[in-house]
Amino acid sequence: GEDVEQSLFLSVREGDSSVINCTYTDSSSTYLYWYKQEPGAGLQLLTYIFSNMDMKQDQRLTVLLNKKDKHLSLRIADTQTGDSAIYFCAESITGKLIFGQGTTLQVKP
Amino acid sequence: EAGVTQFPSHSVIEKGQTVTLRCDPISGHDNLYWYRRVMGKEIKFLLHFVKESKQDESGMPNNRFLAERTGGTYSTLKVQPAELEDSGVYFCASSHEGQGISGYTFGSGTRLTVV
Numbered sequence: 001g002e003d004v005e006q007s008l009f010l011s012v013r014e015g016d017s018s019v020i021n022c023t024y025t026d027s028s029s030t031y032l033y034w035y036k037q038e039p040g041a042g043l044q045l046l047t048y049i050f051s052n053m054d055m056k057q058d059q060r061l062t063v064l065l066n067k068k069d070k071h072l073s074l075r076i077a078d079t080q081t082g083d084s085a086i087y088f089c090a091e092s093i094t095g096k097l098i099f100g101q102g103t104t105l106q107v108k109p
Numbered sequence: 110e111a112g113v114t115q116f117p118s119h120s121v122i123e124k125g126q127t128v129t130l131r132c133d134p135i136s137g138h139d140n141l142y143w144y145r146r147v148m149g150k151e152i153k154f155l156l157h158f159v160k161e162s163k164q165d166e167s168g169m170p171n172n173r174f175l176a177e178r179t180g181g182t183y184s185t186l187k188v189q190p191a192e193l194e195d196s197g198v199y200f201c202a203s204s205h206e207g208q209g210i211s212g213y214t215f216g217s218g219t220r221l222t223v224v
Contacts, residue, residue, distance in 0.1 A: 004151065031209070042113070043152075043200060043215040088152060096142070096165065097213075099152040 006089055006100035013108050018076040020103045022089035025070060029091035032065060034074045037086045037102070046074070046087075081107045111135065113216035115201050121222045127189040130219045134183070134203030141184050142204075142213070143176060147197040155199075158184060159206070191223045 003025045012018045024032070033048040049056045049063045049072075056063045062075040072089055086102040114133040122128050134141045143155040155174070156166040160181035169176070173192070178184040188195050199219045204212040 008149075031211070033211075035215075040217065042217040043202075045211060045213065048211055090152075092209075094165075096154040096157060096168075097144070097152075098154070099144075099146075101149065101151045102146075 004089060004091060004098055004100035006087075006103045008101060009104050009106070011106040011108065012079050014079060014081055016079055018074075018079045018083070018105055018107075020074045020076075020087050020089075020105065022072040022074075022100055023070055024072065024089070024091045024098075024100075026091060026093055026098070027067070027070065029093060031092050032063075032072050033090040033092070033097070034061075034063065034072075035088040035090060035099075037088065039085075043088065076105075079105075079107050081109060083107055113201055113203050113214050115199075115216035115219050117219060118217065119220045119222075121224060122191055124193055124223055125190045127187065128191055128221060130186045130188075130199050130221070132184045132186070132201030132203075132216060134201070135214055137205070138203035138214075139181070139206040140204040140208070141178060142202040143184070143186055144200040144202065145197050146200070146218075147194070152200065155186075188221075191221075193223050196221055196223045 006022045034046040035043045036046045060077045064073045084107045088099050088102045090097045090099045116131045141158040146152040154168040157164045158178045175187045202213045202215045
């Protein structure tokens with residue numbers, strides 16, 4: 001079946017690293033995605049990783065993929081207050097996105 | 110380039126009433142998608158239009174939901190009659206034909222509250 005799971009809440013101090021974790025069930029996904037939703041805004045694609053990659057780095061963002069364990073993580077280095085948002089991981093199956101419940105990241109000054 | 114526009118941004122209606130949500134995709138985008146997030150839960154796929162045709166409506170919860178995209182431009186999603194469990198945020202996304210999901214652009218969503 002199609003299922004994506006995330007922890008619901010993460011609180012960090014400004015300047016620390018944040019790690020948001022996600023597990024998924026469908027191993028046929030070609031890409032896995034991280035979206036960010038700021039208050040009152042739409043879903044913004046942060047980054048994505050091809051399923052045959054283990055890691056992707058993009059400035060402060062690092063995505064790690066463990067395909068064997070079906071585990072995806074997003075690390076945000078030097079977390080800023082502007083990173084406070086809900087983060088959704090998602091896999092794509094037959095052209096549509098299967099999302100997790102979203103992780104609310106709270107960044108304390 | 111204007112983004113994906115959704116209207117209204119918020120709607121509060123009573124159980125049993127009808128509500129129509131509208132999505133204006135980016136001009137020229139053939140693909141249009143509707144998703145819904147029920148409070149605190151995952152965002153779920155509802156349906157996918159290619160131009161004016163329904164490509165995949167496997168996520169539509171029941172026959173109280175009717176989506177249309179006449180002329181292949183904007184789309185409407187009507188809920189009639191609305192029930193309490195229909196409350197949530199309804200997102201629309203669009204993309205060019207042939208673009209993968211990385212080409213999706215999402216709107217800001219319509220927050221629907223049924224009381």
